[in-house]
Structures are given as C-alpha cells and as structure tokens.
Amino acid sequence: MKKEINCTKLNGERITESKDKVVIEEPLSIFVNGRHFVTTMISPQMKKEFVIGHLFSEGIIRDVEELESLQIEESIANVIISSPLKVLTARKLIVSGCGGGTSFLDESKLPEVSSDLKIDAYEVFEAVKSISGSDLHRITGGVHVVGLFDKESRICISEDIGRHNALDKVIGYGLTENIDFEDTFVACTGRISSEMALKCSVANIPVVASRGATTSLAIEIAEKTGLCIIGFVRGERMNVYTNRGRIITPNFVQIPPHRPISSSRGHAVRIRKQGLLDHPYRKNLLSLAFYRSLRHLCFSIRLRSCRKEKRFSAVLKARPFLSGTPPLR
C-alpha cells in the first residue's frame, strides 16, 4: 500500500535529503466480455472486491451470480458476465474529484515540461498559505482550492468540490487570459494524484505544491515530465519530491541525515534531535529554546521581507476571480 521514495525535506531553514512514504496508486482496466469498460486509478489491495463492487454499484451486475468468471492479472481485470447487453448502457460520467479521460499513461506519450522557472521556497510557503484561508472551505468544509501564481502575484484562484475541476478552471482561466504557463506555478489544498501531475505537465506548469500528500504514480509521472512536486507545505515545512532544482533555498542550511528513517512522524522527531546536535548552542535546553525562537523569528522576517518586495502584494488583495468570469477572447 505504500512505497518509500527519496525526497528533500525543508524545515524552518534546514534542508535534509531524506526518505518519505507515499501511498501507491495504480491503474486497473476492467474488461467486460472482452470489451474495455473502464480504467480506474486505485490502491492495489482488494482488487477483486473492487471489481465486483464497482460493477454492482454501476448497475452492470445485480449479484455475484451474474459473474461467470473474473480474472485479475496485474493491471487488467477480465470479467465475463451473463448479460452482455448491459455494458452498452454505461455512460461516460466523471464524478467530483475527477479529471478523467487523460490517455497519457503510455510513457511515450507523456508531455515534457519546458521551463526555466526557479522559485524561492518562501514564495511556495506564501502561496499555499494564501489559498488555505478560503471562506467557503471554512464554512462548508467541502471544497478544494487551487491557485495559479507567477513570481510577481497571484493570477487566479478557484474553488470546486473536485480537485481536478479546480485545476481545470485555473488552467482554463490562464488560457483565456493568454498566460504563459511556463512562468507559473500551482498551489493547492488537496492531494497531488497522478492526474493532477498529468494536467500540470500537459499545461506546461513546472511546479505544483500542496498542503496534502502525493502518490507513487504522480511521482513517477513527474520524474518523466520534469514537473516539480512539493507536498505537505505546512507552516515552515515542505517535502520536495521531484526536480528539487526548481526550488531556490539561499538561506537554508543543509543537514545530513544521521540514520535511516522509518516513518514521517518518527522522522520529524529525529529532525528535531538532529537540530539539537547540529545547532551552535546545544549545551542546554534553555539555549535550545532561545535558538528555536530565533530561528522562527528569522523565518518570519524573511517571509515578511519576501512580501515587502511586493512580489506577493497582489496575493493580499481581494479576489476578483471568484465573483465573475472574464469574457472569452
């Protein structure tokens, strides 16, 4: 269910080359009576139950008796059912949280991100922070927020019940406004799954950052397309999973990992311990507290100075994009 992958962890102003566990995402194609019915992205457990449950809840079978055979080999499920006409009635419907229809899983068809963009880690912190305070999210608890940014300001923010819908909306806005995506990056609140990575790659957006996690397939895709994926952007922390070169960290201190890491929580504790070993006043706890306060102060000052340079002045303005949609050009 999970896979250990390399990543670069930024915490405060320290950088550690480390490992993190991400959830496994795999495609599963269901063929009913020899005909392709659907391809879904799932976690690779309980595949048989998934196929039966999916065919049942989509109305293809009414009970297990209608299944004449079911064979699953890696990413292919072959199903023979007794009422072959039913599959013909299935419509293509993409539900909330979906992008759907992308056919780039064939490696040779993967797009390549062509961009020289490099962004400051503080810009990423600031961007993710600025989209996290959505009123709608606070009141209903039921939406995802995606923002499109460039190095100067925020270009567009959209809120939607589906992550991919929200991403499609900012991409659509960028297209109608003739935005050059190679100079932009995306910040979002939801998980960066394979189709989020694909959509960014197709649009030639070089960086995607999120408060949430990412998946194994998203990382594989990003490594091939050149997309930079950043997960768990929270407070002073972030994990850079791919294409670390796009993130500038001039004031950050590299800290070598001291021992193998077993879990992300355990790792966080160890990072603190390593900090204790590495920082200049390690002799007593009082100076540790002092050191930490100082570090936090430095971080806040830099974040503020980043704002003062007006690179993010527009971020703090009102949101014109949510109330109306601009005319199509």
Added chain:
Amino acid sequence: MKKEINCTKLNGERITESKDKVVIEEPLSIFVNGRHFVTTMISPQMKKEFVIGHLFSEGIIRDVEELESLQIEESIANVIISSPLKVLTARKLIVSGCGGGTSFLDESKLPEVSSDLKIDAYEVFEAVKSISGSDLHRITGGVHVVGLFDKESRICISEDIGRHNALDKVIGYGLTENIDFEDTFVACTGRISSEMALKCSVANIPVVASRGATTSLAIEIAEKTGLCIIGFVRGERMNVYTNRGRIITPNFVQIPPHRPISSSRGHAVRIRKQGLLDHPYRKNLLSLAFYRSLRHLCFSIRLRSCRKEKRFSAVLKARPFLSGTPPLR
C-alpha cells in the same frame, strides 16, 4: 457556491433542529461538435474556464484558437472545435477519487432504500472513531478509509486513494460474503458526494456517516432514495442531514433553536450559549464548568457501556480484511 439546508445537530447529548451550509454540486455535460464528451460533477462557478481547461488538459484542444464556439446553458456546455476527429480518441478513464459511469441522475431511475434499520447515535460515533485511526492514513496522509458495519460488529474495512474505490471495495466484499446490506451502515473518512450517496442507495445500504462534509446533490439524492446522511461526525458531534428517523437518540435532550443561525461556527458558539441558558446550574461559570465535565463524563460512560454490551467487540479486534482477500463464492 453554498446552500442552506435543514439538519439535526447532535452535540454531546443535546439535539437541535438547525440549519447548515453545504457546498453546491451540479452536473455539467460537455458536448463537443454535437457529441456527448463527458458529464462531470462540479461546483457551479467558472464553468467556461472549466470547459476550456478540461478540454485542454484532456488533449482535445491545444489552445483557445481551436474553439470555434462555446455556449453554456445551465448544465449543458456545447462546444464546437475546429478538429472534430480528436474527440474520437478520448478514452474512458476514471481517476482516483472517482466512481464514474452511474446513470441514475434521471430521477425516475433512482433506486429506493428498503430497510427498517435504526441505529444508536453511539454506534455511529464508535464506528467513525474506529476507522479514523488508520496507520496508512497516518503515515502517508493520502488515503480514504471506508468501513462496513452492522449493529453487532465491523464487517469490513478498506483503504484506497479514492473514496469511491474504497466504498466499491466494501460493497464487493459484502457481495462475495452474502451480506444483507439492508442491516448495515457505512462509515467513512471522506466527503459524502452525490456518487457516494448513489452507490450506497444502489447497494441498499440505509445509512452513511462521515467525518467530512456532504454536498447539495448528495442530500437531494438521499431525500429521494431514503438514505440517511450523517456528516461531521467528530468527537461528541454529528449533523444528520436526511432521514433523521434512522438514528436512535434515547438519552438525548431536544433543545429548540433560539435564533436564526448564520454560520456553522457561529452556530456552535450559540449552541453553547443555549446550553448555558438551559442547563440546571446556570448561575455561575464554575458550575458551568462542572456541568460540562459531568456531561462529558456521562457521554464517555454511555459510549463505554455501548462497547461493553459487546455490540462493538469485533471493532476492537485485528483487521483480517486488509491483509488478504477471501475466495470468490
């Protein structure tokens, strides 16, 4: 973007008939050159940007110039593009977080839940609590957990990157094990969207409860099919949105709403104030603190006694379902 709907709020052992804001979910069908391309569930803002962005990220258009016309009327988007052959290449692919393909949006085709199940509110609290401590979720931060329960015990738990996949898995497990769904209920960690409500209704599962929010369309569907939707099951609280009759609350005290409620957070504050007016020792703050501690103690005792009755003894056992899948019968 949001809609005010009636709901029953349970807080501690008090019940209030109240209002809550849920996010709006709507279908949007995209027709390309007169042919149905896809139907998606979206939030109803920035529809034009969504259509353009979606067609672009799915590889149907390369830029806005390829769009000859785009007309949106309520839930139908009609697009004319200059390269008509492209649509033919789109495949049906359902990405993580999706169920897809359900064609029950036609009201006359909606299934009806046929069940006499009534469950105790404590069973709901206990069930949601028992699925919330998933190791995989804690380590990777990237999965949804869905559990199928009956009044006696937990039947099956599944974890998946997609909410609907996880639900399909427990439904599939129930089918292979010949579980009678009319005596079961579902607890999950993710949002209850329209397709979650549909899948439960199709399987004849009468109650779905979640830590997360729900949507306007899910509530509409549940009202028509007879499904009971419970959202925001957290600690001592839950919001019952539909078919309140399925939840038994013998020890709960009904509290009338004193004034109109503007937001869920404001409401929570007011509920506390109402509690202050209604409870027996309202004269000073010390007794208020005492009263609250007593209330919390009563709640914990009842939750524990609910467990002691061994109705949930199986919940506390190890999870046999995640490691292997039982043979198909």
